[in-house]
Amino acid sequence: MKVQVNEDMCEGHGKCQNAAPAVFRLREDDVSEVIVDVVPAEEVERVERAIRLCPRQAIKWVSQT
Amino acid sequence: MTSAAPLTLDQINLFDPTPFEMGEAHAIFKYLRNNKPVFWNDGPENLVGTWNLTKFEDVVAVSRLPETFISSTGITQMKLAVPESDGLFGDTSGNGKMLITMDPPRHVRLRRLVNKGFTPRAVAAMEAHIREITTEILDGIAGRRSCDFVLEVSSQLPLAVICGMMGLEKKDWPLMFQLTNKVLGAGDPEYQTDVPEDQRGSREAANMTGAMGFMQMFAFFGQQLQKRRVDPESDLISLLCGSEVDGEALNDEEILWFCFLLILAGNETTRNAISGGLITLCEHPDQRQKLQSDMSLLPSAVEEILRWVSPVTHMARECTRDTEIRGQLIRAGERVTMWYPSVNRDEDIFPNADTFDITRTPNDHLAFGIGEHFCLGAGFARLELKVMFEELFRRFPDIDMDGPAERLRSTFIGGIKHLPVRYTPAG
Numbered sequence A: 001m002k003v004q005v006n007e008d009m010c011e012g013h014g015k016c017q018n019a020a021p022a023v024f025r026l027r028e029d030d031v032s033e034v035i036v037d038v039v040p041a042e043e044v045e046r047v048e049r050a051i052r053l054c055p056r057q058a059i060k061w062v063s064q065t
Numbered sequence B: 001m002t003s004a005a006p007l008t009l010d011q012i013n014l015f016d017p018t019p020f021e022m023g024e025a026h027a028i029f030k031y032l033r034n035n036k037p038v039f040w041n042d043g044p045e046n047l048v049g050t051w052n053l054t055k056f057e058d059v060v061a062v063s064r065l066p067e068t069f070i071s072s073t074g075i076t077q078m079k080l081a082v083p084e085s086d087g088l089f090g091d092t093s094g095n096g097k098m099l100i101t102m103d104p105p106r107h108v109r110l111r112r113l114v115n116k117g118f119t120p121r122a123v124a125a126m127e128a129h130i131r132e133i134t135t136e137i138l139d140g141i142a143g144r145r146s147c148d149f150v151l152e153v154s155s156q157l158p159l160a161v162i163c164g165m166m167g168l169e170k171k172d173w174p175l176m177f178q179l180t181n182k183v184l185g186a187g188d189p190e191y192q193t194d195v196p197e198d199q200r201g202s203r204e205a206a207n208m209t210g211a212m213g214f215m216q217m218f219a220f221f222g223q224q225l226q227k228r229r230v231d232p233e234s235d236l237i238s239l240l241c242g243s244e245v246d247g248e249a250l251n252d253e254e255i256l257w258f259c260f261l262l263i264l265a266g267n268e269t270t271r272n273a274i275s276g277g278l279i280t281l282c283e284h285p286d287q288r289q290k291l292q293s294d295m296s297l298l299p300s301a302v303e304e305i306l307r308w309v310s311p312v313t314h315m316a317r318e319c320t321r322d323t324e325i326r327g328q329l330i331r332a333g334e335r336v337t338m339w340y341p342s343v344n345r346d347e348d349i350f351p352n353a354d355t356f357d358i359t360r361t362p363n364d365h366l367a368f369g370i371g372e373h374f375c376l377g378a379g380f381a382r383l384e385l386k387v388m389f390e391e392l393f394r395r396f397p398d399i400d401m402d403g404p405a406e407r408l409r410s411t412f413i414g415g416i417k418h419l420p421v422r423y424t425p426a427g
Helices: A015-019 A041-053 B025-035 B056-063 B106-117 B120-124 B127-142 B149-154 B156-165 B170-184 B203-230 B236-241 B252-283 B285-293 B295-309 B378-395
Strands: A002-005 A024-026 A032-034 A059-063 B038-041 B050-053 B146-148 B314-319 B323-325 B328-330 B335-339 B416-418 B420-422
Touching: A002 A032, A015 A024, A015 A041, A041 A059, B050 B056, B056 B323, B056 B335, B106 B236, B120 B378, B127 B149, B127 B156, B127 B378, B146 B149, B149 B156, B149 B252, B149 B378, B149 B416, B156 B170, B156 B252, B156 B378, B170 B203, B170 B252, B203 B236, B203 B252, B236 B252, B252 B285, B252 B295, B252 B378, B252 B416, B285 B295, B285 B378, B295 B378
Parallel strands: B050 B335
Antiparallel strands: A002 A059, A024 A032, B038 B050, B146 B420, B314 B335, B323 B328
């Protein structure tokens, strides 16, 4: 599965990085980026948590494959 | 709070500000969460009725769909069924004109003009400045044994921070405080000072007060804007003057509405979070003791204060396509109202929701909303709360309430107008 951060929405709260540090990284410009191509199975739960917690709801799954 | 007779649904009217003014709304919300979590309330007089959402997950679901549940037709429950004559004042609703009353995609673009100034990193860089302001405010009360905590302390920090960001001169800050009260506290007789005393408290008095506050605010910011058009500075108003959305510069009206929103949102809500935080800590001496003996608990205490106080009481949306919420059909054109104090005590989300616990973890409350319209100033609110309580308890560790708080008569803002406190004078 792949996950995506909408850069127009992200305001750098860093909740995703706290929830799933192996998947998200908060850049110097206060926008979070996804640092893996495909989310490994063991990270899915943490990514779900990041999606739920994102203050701007800027994160979503982009493919189920 | 729980002394009232058992409730029944037909007794509940969430348009009535009285339970909010009396601090009794939590009993109503608890009843609704348990008995009718999606509750229809007819609108009184000339107001449109609304569905009332009291459960956490329902408010999250609505907040995640900003195109289905829109903001541009008004964000409070006070929506007129039949528009009143615009009369002398024009359209003072601001619907569709401010970030808070705007829908995507324009909302996203307009918000991006300013949001880099509000990120956690940008906010953190302001800590020393915020501490300096806080110190100055506390110096002002240090020589005495008592004061009105709202007028002299809690209102002054957020006011100074937002006025500073907007580049307003100190001599104008008291006016901003006064006009904010007129606009957001229009329904409270205390702020209806433009209306003869014997007519205060009426619906007309509220309309007049809000309109007067609005006009004076626009007149003031009109002058500020003209000054910056000629002579730009490094403040938010000047930044907006030089900004474009989709290749078009913002016009005067758009900038004035922006200023209106910034000043209101920037100084009213955090004021009430600070006041509400002090009241809550005074009412829970064990938690207060725990905090004062280990101030490293403050960040988590701030989150619990935000959950407990929920300074913004509601936001409303209008449904644009038939949608089900918890099995209830919400039809296109109907309105929904999201009640933050209720969702933040939702027993399904927060174990022991009625317990104030400064170490609560996790504490993913919705005091700032979530999604498209998540509070832009959340970072400032958190930092102002943190710095204020650090400095307050350092200098006045025995500060305590010296009489009951006076609450604002409003269903929208959990306002605290006055809070008498006493303390040992400090250096």
